[in-house]
Amino acid sequence: MSALSLQDIGHAYLGRTVLENIHLEIEEREIVALVGPSGCGKSTLAHIAADLVEPRAGKIDRRYRRHSMIFQEPSLLPWATAAQNIAYSLQIAGVKRGERREKVAVAAERVALFSEDLRKYPVELSGGMKQRVAIARALATNPDFIYFDEPFTALDVALRRRMQDLVINTCAGGQLSGLFITHDLQEAARLADRIAVLDSHGHGVLGIRSFPLPPQERDDVTIFKWVQSALKEDPLFRHIHDVDERQIA
Numbered sequence: 001m002s003a004l005s006l007q008d009i010g011h012a013y014l015g016r017t018v019l020e021n022i023h024l025e026i027e028e029r030e031i032v033a034l035v036g037p038s039g040c041g042k043s044t045l046a047h048i049a050a051d052l053v054e055p056r057a058g059k060i061d062r063r064y065r066r067h068s069m070i071f072q073e074p075s076l077l078p079w080a081t082a083a084q085n086i087a088y089s090l091q092i093a094g095v096k097r098g099e100r101r102e103k104v105a106v107a108a109e110r111v112a113l114f115s116e117d118l119r120k121y122p123v124e125l126s127g128g129m130k131q132r133v134a135i136a137r138a139l140a141t142n143p144d145f146i147y148f149d150e151p152f153t154a155l156d157v158a159l160r161r162r163m164q165d166l167v168i169n170t171c172a173g174g175q176l177s178g179l180f181i182t183h184d185l186q187e188a189a190r191l192a193d194r195i196a197v198l199d200s201h202g203h204g205v206l207g208i209r210s211f212p213l214p215p216q217e218r219d220d221v222t223i224f225k226w227v228q229s230a231l232k233e234d235p236l237f238r239h240i241h242d243v244d245e246r247q248i249a
């Protein structure tokens, strides 16, 4: 059974259509990467799926228990320490005060945040550390579905890889499903079970590709070769690096 089902989703901002006829199913324990040119509506679709934006058309079935979101911008509360930021999501989720400390510690450990980091305020943390706090905050409530909206784009290569590994391992060992938006086909090929490509103008999902091996069994050479061949030979990926909104005049 699918964890998330999007049927015939359509949306417009100020009368301008950004999404039309979008169908997408995400199975339980599956990560689907959503790729497509800048401005094609990927974030809008994630926001609709996560119930942050009301779509103009379509039907959404959320069959998961609880979701979290991780954005490119960590958006931490500046007046709260890292630990308090993580605990805040637990408070919102209704976790009793007495149970929060333990859950914060477990989530922090999963992203390699130490107790001295947990005492710091966001202004004292590097960009990578802030993003780790945001990921710990998302994991702390024990979601079974996560929306990832380009969460690692701003991180350096080494940290990005560690965070991708965290996603791969968390999914491999648990009950997690997710929608992972990224511009980076290499990243999609590393951590997703399937890759869905959105049309340049949000007019439907153009196609979906899946991998023969689960993410934890793919090595770097396999991923590299897959990406090279997808970009050279698969017409589905022909337009994913179009940059309609970021073109330099």
Ligand SMILES: Nc1ncnc2c1ncn2[C@@H]1O[C@H](COP(=O)(O)OP(=O)(O)OP(=O)(O)O)[C@@H](O)[C@H]1O
Residues within 6 Å of the ligand: 013, 014, 018, 036, 037, 038, 039, 040, 041, 042, 043, 044, 045, 245
């Ligand atoms: N709140 C809003 N009001 C008006 N227009 C919006 C709003 N949010 C997004 N848009 C427009 O809708 C279109 C789709 O935006 P969206 O952010 O969903 O695309 P995206 O594929 O995620 O882009 P990127 O890859 O650059 O992050 C864009 O043209 C964007 O400018």
